[in-house]
Amino acid sequence: MTATIERKATNIHWHEGDVTREDRASMLGHKGATLWFTGLSGSGKSTVAVALEKALAARGVLSYRLDGDNIRHGINANLGFSAEDRQENIRRVGEISRLFADSCVIVLSSFISPYREDRELVRRMHAESDLDYLEVFVDCSLEEAESRDPKGLYKKARAGEIRGFTGIDDPYEEPASPELHLRTDSMSLEEEVEIMISSLQTRGIIA
């Protein structure tokens, strides 16, 4: 694997193992892949990922969720919401997703990931490692997301208590050609799960 940013360390060498990705896939009975959920806060990224995780588990498929809020409690606790910090957030999570996907897990990564360039970096990381990558645009209008306001954050942003909130006073760049487009203000959760499961089947990632 080559680096996606300039690497500081020199004199480092990739060490191959004897157990291959194909070996891991036969052990688990499915391939690994990353589903990258991008969309506004409150668009439904976490809800959709939780529902898909459950549906996959019922089929005996191993998946693992990486969620913005959770990851920011741990490995990315040192990052805020400036454009630079969001970029580093996505870069690190992109690398973590690549590792999990290589381990043959279906990775469900839910991050606002507002910048197209940052998402394209994650796509390139997966392509570089010959791993399936599906960008899932979790799409709903700002008005709908704001009316849901599951954490009361839009209210705070409108009141000026949160600055740089995506959709209010910070940008969200919509995906130009996502592999999957879920319109959560008109589709049901069941339909959304069905679309994702059949796409994984069609691509030969799961049976």
Ligand SMILES: Nc1ncnc2c1ncn2[C@@H]1O[C@H](COP(=O)(O)OS(=O)(=O)O)[C@@H](OP(=O)(O)O)[C@H]1O
């Ligand atoms: N300023 C600002 N803008 C956007 N979101 C904010 C902000 N401050 C806190 N939050 C909360 O952080 C969650 C988004 O984290 P992410 O790691 O997904 O963001 S990003 O991809 O780096 O843009 C987001 O979670 P979701 O609502 O699940 O998307 C919010 O709960």
Ligand SMILES: Nc1ncnc2c1ncn2[C@@H]1O[C@H](COP(=O)(O)OP(=O)(O)O)[C@@H](O)[C@H]1O
């Ligand atoms: N079709 C749908 N798909 C996903 N979420 C939906 C849908 N309809 C309504 N919702 C609601 O929208 C909210 C989305 O919140 P959440 O999943 O936390 O969003 P995000 O992770 O993008 O911030 C939840 O309260 C969920 O129940």
